[in-house]
Amino acid sequence: MIKLTVGVIITVACLAAAVWGIDVEQIKASFRDANFWTLPILLLILFVFYWLKALRWGMLLEPIKPLSAKQVTPAMMIGFMGNNILPAHLGEFLRVYVLSKQFQIPKTTVLSTVVLERLFDIIAILCFLGVGVYFAPNLPDDYRTGSIVLAMMTLLAVIFLSAYLIWTDTVIGLFRKIFSYLRFLPEKLTHLVLEMMRSGAHGMASMKSKRLTFGIIWTSFAQWTLNGLSILVALWSFDVQVTPLAAFVVLGVTAFGVTVPSTPGFFGVIQLCFWISLQAFGVSKADAFAASVYYQLSQYIPVTLIGLYFSNREGLKLSEAEKEAEKELDELEGI
Structure with a gap:
């Protein structure tokens, strides 16, 4: 309940900041003049995006159990659907549960591939963000x-990734020492981070x-x-x-x-991020908001519907899905 309350407060604050000072008529005008014939293009890109995700997850799992992109797709889409409708990013733990159940792979082993997946995402995103900020024209020197x-x-x-790969136990031991000095951090949080790092080592194969x-x-x-x-x-x-x-x-x-x-x-959150990013490029706040809504819905609706389809095919109800995701998180914290 606390997590949900904090999430609602942050969402409302971000949404308020994103629309602050925008005339409703400006937003209406942005949507009225928009070209929605681009939707098929967005859906095609989305399809290839998740196909690449499934392909990569299959590669991460290959040393453990060879699985094709088609085989891992149901669990993956159920997980991303979970992120869209469940609090606290529980979808990540939901896809661990589903794939583990489908192919009899230990849950900590599946989780290890998800952890490694996130590390590669961070590196790629940082690269794109750095290139965008450095080479974009007419940005202030601070950028x-x-x-x-x-x-x-x-x-x-x-x-860090290289050291983690080569000297896994040493890196985990170093983080354990650092956390021992940071006594203000919750014990459950530090334990969870260390366990995820330990689990991630299994995916390094x-x-x-x-x-x-x-x-x-x-x-x-x-x-x-x-x-x-x-x-x-x-x-x-737009x-x-x-x-x-x-x-x-x-x-x-x-x-x-x-x-x-x-x-x-x-x-x-996405609406505010669009505005924070685009104001330096001279984009009006109304256009940034409208484009962010279009982008988000073009992602949110298909992913949620596909995830619900696979969830229904696997006989996994929404209430059961949330319980299983929370159970996975609790089990990890209790290890």
């Missing part, structure tokens, strides 16, 4: 400085294959390129004439913005 900071963060992320490593890297960058393209198409639909570099900035800010606690579906 350029920020891009250098992002480049350093990316480098540190790569170094795929990184010992050059073929799989190359495949995981290119699919990571390809899928986020497509996500940036989706943002660009959504903006062009006659917001920006370059792909601006879309990369929106991509990076939004990807990290949705990690904050909010209501399922990240409504309000």
Whole structure:
């Protein structure tokens, strides 16, 4: 209940900030003049985006149990549907539960591949955000400085991933010592982070294959390129004439913005992230808001419907899905 309350407060605050100062007539005009014939393009990009995600997850799982993109897709889409309708990103734990049940793979092992997946996502997103901020024209010098900071963060992320791969036990031991000094952090949180790091080590087996490593890297960058393209198409639909570099900035800010606690579906948060990103490019607040709603709904509705279809096919009810996701989280915290 506390998590849900905090999420609602953050969502309402973000939504209020995103629409503050916008005339309702401006929003109506933006939607009235928009080109919605781009929707098939957005849906096609979305299809390829999730196909690449499934392909990459199959690569991460290959050393554990060879599975095709088609085989992992139901669990993956049920998980992303869960993120859209369940609080606290429980969809991640839901897809762990579904895949583990389907193919008799230990849950901690499946979770390890999800952890590694997120590490590659972070690296790819940081790269796109840094490139967008550094090379986009007419941005203040402070933005350029920020891009250098992002480049350093990316480098540190790569170094961390490499060290984590080579000296797993040492890295986990180092984090355990750091957490022991940070006594103000909740014990459950530190335990959860350490356990996820320990679980993530099991998913590192795929990184010992050059073929799989190359495949995981290119699919990571390809899928986020497509996500940036989706943002660009959504903006062009509302006659917001920006370059792909601006879309990369929106991509990076939004990807990290949705990690904050909010209501399922990240409504309000995405709208604010679009405005924060696009104001530096001279985009009106009304157009940024309208384009963000179009982009979000073009993602939210298909993913949720497909996830619900697979959930129904697997005989998993929504109430049961939430209980199973919470159970997975509780079990992990209790390890």
